[in-house]
Amino acid sequence: MVLEVKNLSKSFGGLKVVDQLSFSVARGERLALIGPNGAGKTTVFNLITGVYAPDGGAIVLEGNDITRLPSRLRIRRGLARTFQNIRLMPHLTVLENVMIAQYARSPGVAALLQPVGFGRANRWRTEARAALAEAGLESYAGQMAGGLPYGIQKRIELVRALAAAPRVLLLDEPAAGLNPAETEALHPALEAIAARGVTLVVVEHDMQFVGRLCQRVVVLNFGVKIAECPVADIHGDRRVREAYLGTDELAA
Ligand SMILES: Nc1ncnc2c1ncn2[C@@H]1O[C@H](COP(=O)(O)OP(=O)(O)OP(=O)(O)O)[C@@H](O)[C@H]1O
Ligand SMILES: [Mg+2]
Incomplete structure (x- = not known):
């Protein structure tokens, strides 16, 4: 297993947001984590990436317990993510945004305190350009990130996450806010990754998106895992249908 979440729990002010959650992900798998708004999905990502410390449980990455490891060291161990709310620096160029992500993955806090040598900056610039070209975003390199269409900003976020050369990538609502054409374009991009x-x-x-991309689903409701099954079986699960009652998210 490349990633294991074991009995993970987290409360905020007495409210249990993640409750004894366990699941694991095999190498090369595409696992969906779904559930209604407020189910705790983003919190699970925040626990896995070290934004929050869990109240209990463990996170194991490639056989190593990373539960108490600082975020930046988890990135160096091969874990990356995108955010539900875009986190680009709006007043920097697209190229600079990607370069910052490369800077963040460079070894040791000491590196952050040292002036960046010309050699290193040039190498990052070249790598960042190549990464943007690979994603078909080269033409945006010199533009301010903040002024670009939402769909483009989300693709830049993906390039930033890949700058850490992850082995495990956590995507928090990659299709949210995208128009149908942008959502369609996301599929080959993720397939390539x-x-x-x-x-x-x-x-x-977006369950259609999940059905096409993922093989397996873990379903959360109020922080509790209520189902875990192949993606094709999701509509057949009574507890899952009940959790989504009143929403149209599971509409076939
Ligand atoms: N830092 C925090 N402080 C207090 N409460 C929080 C915090 N982060 C999340 N919560 C609460 O935890 C619950 C789960 O939130 P979370 O963002 O993980 O849900 P989600 O499943 O990602 O929902 P959505 O689909 O709307 O993104 C919510 O009730 C939320 O208000
Ligand atoms: Mg969320």
């Missing part, structure tokens, strides 16, 4: 051997864990409300 998966083809490199990157394991994907995807939080997403």
Whole structure:
């Protein structure tokens, strides 16, 4: 297993947001983590990436317990994510945004305190340009990130996450806010990432998107895992249908 979540729990002010959650992800798998709004999906990502410390349980990445490891060291161990709310620096160029992500993955806090040598900056610039070209975003390199269409910003976020050369990539609502054409374009982009051997864990409300991308689903409701099954079986589960009652997210 490339990633294991074991009995993970987290409360905020007495409210149990993640409750004894366990699941694991095999290398090369694409797992969806779904559930109604407020189910705790983003919190699970925040626990896995070290934004929050869990109240209990453990996170194991490639056989190593990373539960108490600082975020930046988890990135260096091969874990990356995108955010539900875009986190680009709006007043920097697209190229600079990607370069910052490369800077963040460079070894040691000491590196952050040292002036960046010309050699290193040039190498990052070249790598960042190549990464943007690979994603078909080269023409945006010199533009301010903040002024670009939402769909483009989300693709830049993906390039930033890949700058850490992850083996496990957590995607928090990659299709949210995208128009149908942008959503369609996301599929080959994610397929290409998966083809490199990157394991994907995807939080997403768009079930059509999930059905096409993922093989397996873990369903959360009020922080509790209520189902875990092949993606094709999701509509047949009574507890899952009940959890989504009143929403149209599971509409076939
Ligand atoms: N830092 C925090 N402080 C207090 N409560 C929080 C915090 N983060 C999340 N919560 C609460 O935890 C619950 C789960 O939130 P979370 O963002 O994980 O849900 P989600 O499944 O990602 O929902 P959505 O589909 O709307 O993104 C919510 O009730 C939320 O208000
Ligand atoms: Mg969320």
